[in-house]
Amino acid sequence: MRNTLRTSRAVTLTELLVAMVISVIFVGSVVMVFTLTLDASDETRRSSDAHNRARAAAEAITQDLKFLQVDPLLGITADTLVLVDQPLAYGDLVDNDRDGFLDEETVDGADDEPTTDWVDQHQVVNFRTERSAYVGFPDLGDLGVDDDTVFSRDQVAFLRTLGPSAIPGVPIRERVAYRIDTFDGEDNVLVREVTTFDPSVSPDVTVLEPVVFDVVSLDILAWNSNTDGFVPVQPYWLTAWDSSAFPFGTRPLNAPLGVPPFAYPTSFFVRVVVSAEKVPLAEIGPWFLQNRPLKTETAQTVVNVESVLGSAEYAVYVRDP
């Protein structure tokens, strides 16, 4: 009887309190770890998703730019290639180049880093150096010198020939444009606008398609292999381009007067910055006034224009002058 009573006794208050404390600590720890894990998972997923979107956008643009080719029947027109530079007055509020200043750089070639590491990224092969003569000129050299983020909303548009139309001698052409715009009432969308000029179809058809949503910045630079008065004569990055408006006397580097200039840049630098924030960019509002960094993901690349790179003029006047 005594044994039975002992085994069925209730827990004491002390035991109950100890068990409760242990339970609270245990459950609290599990909940905390679980919450942290979910947050980290969510953050990683958003970051990865933003990077994939940025990369998809950069690849879409580069695929179009890589195969630019002047239509010999049409020649150079006002629509051949127009790159419009539209830098914004603010950046991501992050000191990306770690020089102690936020978003202080502009794409002007000025080297205001405290260090003197102007060495070109090709230093490894010993004979390529930063174009120091270009400091102060609109040249980015190795792109590593002036690289703190300042957002841009550049626009690029170009004309291309698709193929023969129903009317002999007049091919189907299309004008392609990339810009950050509004799509279906949503702001900050990188759109691709295609206007098709088919002589057998009237009127011309324009299609606006979204490439990526929640885009912060589109930055495009053009590597100019024409001479236009800079000394010494070397290629350099331009922030704008208009194939139909070369300055007088411009020609391929080292080419004699009278040789027509390259209508296209040799390369494009394309940088797409996409928001990795939890809420859409439009709902955040002017983040640069809220004094906090914007979570972003960046995809950047360089693409060569094959029609320029493979031309005889490029080999003669630029590769081996």
Next chain:
Amino acid sequence: MRARRGFTFTEVLVALLVFLIGIVGVWAVFPAALKSVRESSAKGRAILLAQQKVEEMRRDANLANSLINEISALPAPSTALPMPTDDSLTYSFSGESLQFPVPDASEPASTPGVPRVIVRYAPDFRDTEPVLYELRFLGP
């Protein structure tokens, strides 16, 4: 009466311990999944970086291909340089493969004397992944 007795304190603690081990086991899966997503993202950045460097090389090469020939002759990777906008990645050039250091006829990526861009994690970021991406390229 014995059948109605409650759990002893020791039994409760043991049960909690078993439960805890189970939870930790499940929780341990999360970091692996996150790591996988991060590595996928890093590889995407590495591919773009390698492509960028190759395009620059093709653009800047002279007719004699001096730059590319010099890279082809490098027996070991050049000094790793940080990616300008992402200091978690570095890139270097080499004529030899780091992924496949021993030449193997059945593995084209191991062929020596071919110029390559090699992208790795920066040493102070992670040193357990020697090569993130290796891209071979030819002249212009």
